[in-house]
Every structure is written in structure tokens, then in C-alpha cells.
Amino acid sequence: MDISAVNALSYEDFVNLFGNVVEKCPIITAAVWSRRPFVGLKALEAAISEFIDDLPESGKEGILRCHPDLAGRDLQSGTLTRESREEQGRAGMDALNSVEAARMAQLNKEYKERFEFPFVICARMSDKADILRQLSERCSNQRDAERARGIEEVKKICRLRLQSLVLTDASNKL
Amino acid sequence: MDISAVNALSYEDFVNLFGNVVEKCPIITAAVWSRRPFVGLKALEAAISEFIDDLPESGKEGILRCHPDLAGRDLQSGTLTRESREEQGRAGMDALNSVEAARMAQLNKEYKERFEFPFVICARMSDKADILRQLSERCSNQRDAERARGIEEVKKICRLRLQSLVLTDASNKL
Known part of the structure; x- marks a missing residue:
């Protein structure tokens, strides 16, 4: 699946596919969909990372507690x-x-x-x-x-989940 | 279930019980657990509301897209x-x-x-x-x-879900 296919996804398909790259936090995936188009997978990863960094400390603890x-x-x-x-x-x-x-x-x-x-x-x-x-x-x-x-660690997990979804053809499930 | 019982919950039980008061956004419940003790259900509801209000607009759209x-x-x-x-x-x-x-x-x-x-x-x-x-x-x-x-509307849904969880004895499922 190349990045142009990722960028073409509706928010529903995008969240279905990537909704768990941060464990049980589909809100993050759903939020960064607004940042399309992504120039590459790294840019999608960076958008997720920035969203997380901008959360208050309680929100970061919230992410951890979803694990x-x-x-x-x-x-x-x-x-x-x-x-x-x-x-x-x-x-x-x-x-x-x-x-x-x-x-x-x-x-x-x-x-x-x-x-x-x-x-x-x-x-x-x-x-x-x-x-x-x-x-x-x-x-x-x-x-x-x-x-x-x-x-x-959440960000490392996210990177590997993103890679495995995009590199294997997990998009077939859509 | 009274508020002292709510305040006594571990984050795991709290998230198990209230994790879906905002649809598919357990991160919010998990974040506001840090704000215990709550003086009442209204205070818990207000903490959730404040967390949502403090999100960037993309985060609010993210919440909507989880519905x-x-x-x-x-x-x-x-x-x-x-x-x-x-x-x-x-x-x-x-x-x-x-x-x-x-x-x-x-x-x-x-x-x-x-x-x-x-x-x-x-x-x-x-x-x-x-x-x-x-x-x-x-x-x-x-x-x-x-x-x-x-x-x-998300906040209205949240209020009714909170009430029905606390007023009925949904805590029995813990």
C-alpha cells in the first residue's frame, strides 16, 4: 500500500485500518486524518507523535492507562x-x-x-x-x-504497527 | 454506586467501567482518573468536559470520527x-x-x-x-x-451514559 492509497482513504477506512496503532486510542488516528495528504509514512508517524506531545500530561497518562x-x-x-x-x-x-x-x-x-x-x-x-x-x-x-x-515506547510500538500495516497488505481487509 | 466507591476504583476498574462514556475514547476516562477524588458525578462529568474542551480542534474532530x-x-x-x-x-x-x-x-x-x-x-x-x-x-x-x-451532543451522551452506569448497579460487573 503506497502513501497515495493511504491519502485516498475515507476517515472511516483510515480509522478502521490504523485506529489501533496507538493502543485503544482511535481518537488519535481519527484526529490526524485531518492532516492529509501525508508525504510518506514518516509524516503520518510524525503527525501522530505531535498530537501525543501536545496532549496535557494527564492525556499522556491516559494513553499509558489504555495499555x-x-x-x-x-x-x-x-x-x-x-x-x-x-x-x-x-x-x-x-x-x-x-x-x-x-x-x-x-x-x-x-x-x-x-x-x-x-x-x-x-x-x-x-x-x-x-x-x-x-x-x-x-x-x-x-x-x-x-x-x-x-x-x-508508545511511539516505537506505533511505528512498528504502522509499518506492518502499510508494508504487508493489511489494506486488503478494507 | 456512590461517589466514594467511584473514587476508590483502580484506574483499571475505572476504565473498564467508564471507558466508553465517550464513544471509543477510553483515553479520556483514563486521563481524568488522575483528577480523583470527585465530589460527585457532576464533577466527574465536568472533568471529562474540560479535557475535551482543551483538545485541539483536530482532537475534537477525532472524537466525532470515533462515532x-x-x-x-x-x-x-x-x-x-x-x-x-x-x-x-x-x-x-x-x-x-x-x-x-x-x-x-x-x-x-x-x-x-x-x-x-x-x-x-x-x-x-x-x-x-x-x-x-x-x-x-x-x-x-x-x-x-x-x-x-x-x-x-457527545457531552449529552456522556452524561446519560455516566448516570446509567452509576445509578444502575453496572459496577456489579467488576
């Missing part, structure tokens, strides 16, 4: 979005042994108690050991730094 | 959110005769071509005839006025 825990109850109950399920699966989150699962649950809990939003990481760029290590380390950060770090 | 058409393809294909299905059903949108359905489809199309976002109305406060009449009238508004009008 599921890693290896958490949504994975267990089958209620993850398709994208999150694939990403968590690829990072081995659906195949933790009981020691790893207990450690992950404990660290997720500590993280959320400390920061009041969930630990967000671009799982596609990490493996199980790396995720556990980073979760443990990031638990000791300051809240402001961790909010900013979470948003950086 | 389904009335009697549109989501209703036909069974992909409406629970809240929208109930509201559209109560307003008779699932029981249009063929003349009404054709008229609705034509006006929705005209509206979207003109404004680049869908017609949004608090269906619970209207009936079928009233909705068709308002859709027809609003098609001739200016874009800025219509964006503001759509957002007013």
Missing part, C-alpha cells in the same frame, strides 16, 4: 487487541514458566502502585529476559521520567 | 458498542422502513461529505422523526458550528 499489562489478565482472559496479542506472543509473554509469571505479576503490581499507570514497553524489540530486567529497573525511576519513557 | 453512523454499517453488521446499540435501538434506528433507511443513508452521506466527520446526536433524547429532521437541518450548517454542535 494492557504484559502477561496480565487481558492475555489470560483472551481480551487483548489483535496487535497486543501478537506482540506479547512474539516476546514470549504467553509462555512464561511459573517463576517468571509470578515475578512479572509482582513487578507489574509494584510498578502500577508507584506510577499509577502500567509498564509500557515495545515488546517486539525485546525478549522475555530483557522485559523482566527493564521492568525491574524502571520501577525505581521517577514518575515524570517514567511517563516520558512510557510515551517513547 | 458510528446512525442506522449505518456498524448497526447492520452488529459491530456497534453495547452503549450505541442500546441508544440507537431505543431511538428506533434498528426499525426503519425502507424509505426512512434510504433517507437516513443519503443524509449521512451528504453530512460526511460536507463536514468530514459523522452526524452525532444524543439519540436517547430523540425519536426517529426528530433525528431525521435534525440531520437534514444540520447538513446546512457551517463546519465550525457543526463541530461544536457535535461535541455538545
Whole structure:
């Protein structure tokens, strides 16, 4: 799918296709549709990034809170979005042994108690050991730094989701 | 459910319960959770309203574009959110005769071509005839006025969804 095909999409098709590039935040995709035409995928990504940056800090925390825990109850109950399920699966989150699962649950809990939003990481760029290590380390950060770090991860996730939608022919589903 | 019970909810339970008071925009609910404790339901509603008002115009259009058409393809294909299905059903949108359905489809199309976002109305406060009449009238508004009008309707929908969640014991589902 080339950028001219992206630019030709109605807002409905655009949101259907790209609505979850930021997890459970189709409002962002729907807002940046107004910025068409995009000169390329990078420009679409930049528009999303700018929209996020312009939100108040509460809005950024809102984005983080729309993300599921890693290896958490949504994975267990089958209620993850398709994208999150694939990403968590690829990072081995659906195949933790009981020691790893207990450690992950404990660290997720500590993280959320400390920061009041969930630990967000671009799982596609990490493996199980790396995720556990980073979760443990990031638990000791300051809240402001961790909010900013979470948003950086949201943007990495967004970039990879955009690329995979545009490069594979996901547009066939329209 | 009283306000102290609302204020005691974790962000996860809060978003599970109130995440769709603005259609498909759980980010808004997730953001205003930071504003706890709320002195009452009105204060929660006001926090949501302020968050919406502080968004750039593109963000407000983004909210509108997260709404389904009335009697549109989501209703036909069974992909409406629970809240929208109930509201559209109560307003008779699932029981249009063929003349009404054709008229609705034509006006929705005209509206979207003109404004680049869908017609949004608090269906619970209207009936079928009233909705068709308002859709027809609003098609001739200016874009800025219509964006503001759509957002007013979003807030009415939000108020009624909040009330029905808190007053009925929807919290039982947690």
C-alpha cells in the first residue's frame, strides 16, 4: 500500500485500518486524518507523535492507562487487541514458566502502585529476559521520567504497527 | 454506586467501567482518573468536559470520527458498542422502513461529505422523526458550528451514559 492509497482513504477506512496503532486510542488516528495528504509514512508517524506531545500530561497518562499489562489478565482472559496479542506472543509473554509469571505479576503490581499507570514497553524489540530486567529497573525511576519513557515506547510500538500495516497488505481487509 | 466507591476504583476498574462514556475514547476516562477524588458525578462529568474542551480542534474532530453512523454499517453488521446499540435501538434506528433507511443513508452521506466527520446526536433524547429532521437541518450548517454542535451532543451522551452506569448497579460487573 503506497502513501497515495493511504491519502485516498475515507476517515472511516483510515480509522478502521490504523485506529489501533496507538493502543485503544482511535481518537488519535481519527484526529490526524485531518492532516492529509501525508508525504510518506514518516509524516503520518510524525503527525501522530505531535498530537501525543501536545496532549496535557494527564492525556499522556491516559494513553499509558489504555495499555494492557504484559502477561496480565487481558492475555489470560483472551481480551487483548489483535496487535497486543501478537506482540506479547512474539516476546514470549504467553509462555512464561511459573517463576517468571509470578515475578512479572509482582513487578507489574509494584510498578502500577508507584506510577499509577502500567509498564509500557515495545515488546517486539525485546525478549522475555530483557522485559523482566527493564521492568525491574524502571520501577525505581521517577514518575515524570517514567511517563516520558512510557510515551517513547508508545511511539516505537506505533511505528512498528504502522509499518506492518502499510508494508504487508493489511489494506486488503478494507 | 456512590461517589466514594467511584473514587476508590483502580484506574483499571475505572476504565473498564467508564471507558466508553465517550464513544471509543477510553483515553479520556483514563486521563481524568488522575483528577480523583470527585465530589460527585457532576464533577466527574465536568472533568471529562474540560479535557475535551482543551483538545485541539483536530482532537475534537477525532472524537466525532470515533462515532458510528446512525442506522449505518456498524448497526447492520452488529459491530456497534453495547452503549450505541442500546441508544440507537431505543431511538428506533434498528426499525426503519425502507424509505426512512434510504433517507437516513443519503443524509449521512451528504453530512460526511460536507463536514468530514459523522452526524452525532444524543439519540436517547430523540425519536426517529426528530433525528431525521435534525440531520437534514444540520447538513446546512457551517463546519465550525457543526463541530461544536457535535461535541455538545457527545457531552449529552456522556452524561446519560455516566448516570446509567452509576445509578444502575453496572459496577456489579467488576
